[in-house]
Amino acid sequence: MSRASWFGIAATLTLSASSFNVFGEINALTPAEEAQGWQLLFDGNTTKGWHPFQHPDAKSAWEVQDGVLTVNLKASDxxxxxxxxxxxxxxxxxxxxxxxxxxxxxxxxxxxxETPEHQIAWQTGPEYQLLGTAHKDNDDPAKRSGDIFGYTSPLAAAKMHSDGQWNHSVIKQNNGKVEFYLNGTLTSSVDFKSNEWKNWLSQSRFKDLPQFSASSKGHIVLQEWTSPIYFRNMKVRVL
Structure with a gap:
């Protein structure tokens, strides 16, 4: 094979790697996914369909960089x-x-x-925890990545991908029954309407928040915290 042919193949592979991943084309739906009712939550180019929590008309610190949704922690105005x-x-x-x-x-x-009396997302919404591989909270069964924050799941912890690689997460909710998955592993499974959950809640750090997990319908919210976070391939389908 000539050097020119090799470089041509390499360039093609590089282009493919930048446009596709193991789940298909980045920030796009396959015909099969469209037939199954999937919809993109993030189009890969804009923040259309999203707004700063409690500030629907404001310009957001969240932005798109090379097909990735992230937050600019240093942005002003x-x-x-x-x-x-x-x-x-x-x-x-x-x-x-x-x-x-x-x-x-x-x-x-x-x-x-998103109501006037609940100015902070975690006052009402359970959190799917996202941590870096070296974060100390991964050693805490109630705070590890892929789990419901604050809830000690009896299920095994999921294996996170190496630094710089993408992790894949799934959240399923049907009639108050919720399942969290991380990289193909079921990490948390609870029924927000069950007595078991309510008993846990009454003794948890959220016990003084009467609206926490009280509704099985609401907004999906991405957290801006103390470090960068990167999202892509966000898609949802109604069950």
Missing amino acids: VQHGDLATDKVFENYELQFEWKSPVEGNSGVFINVQ
Whole structure:
């Protein structure tokens, strides 16, 4: 094979790697996914469909960089804070890919109520924890990545991908029953309507928040915290 032919193949492979991953084309739906009812939550180019939590008309610190949704922690003259979907969701399956710095700490909240009396997303919405591989909270069964923050899951911890690689997460909710997955492993499974959950809640750090997990319908919210976080391939389908 000539050197020119080899470089041509290498260039093609590089282009393919930048446009596709193991789940298909980045920030796009396959015909099969469209037939199954999947919709993109992030189009890969804009923050359309999202707004700063509690500030729907403000310019957000969240931005798109090379097909990735992230937050500019140093941005000025913008609204900092969590990013919320414009729509509310009830029975659905959410898939997304994410990566974090090794010491990173962020999360995705579900069933968030955007009301005047609840100015912070975690006051109403349970959190899918997102941590870097070296974050100390990964050693805490109640705070590890891929789990419901604050809840000690009896299920085994999921294996996170190496630094700089994308992790794949799934959140399923149907009639108040929620399952969290990280890289193909079921990490948390709870029924927010069950007595078991309510008993746990009454003794948890959220016991003085009467609206926490009280609704099985609400906004999906991405957390701006103390470190960068990166999202792509965010898609949802109604169940």
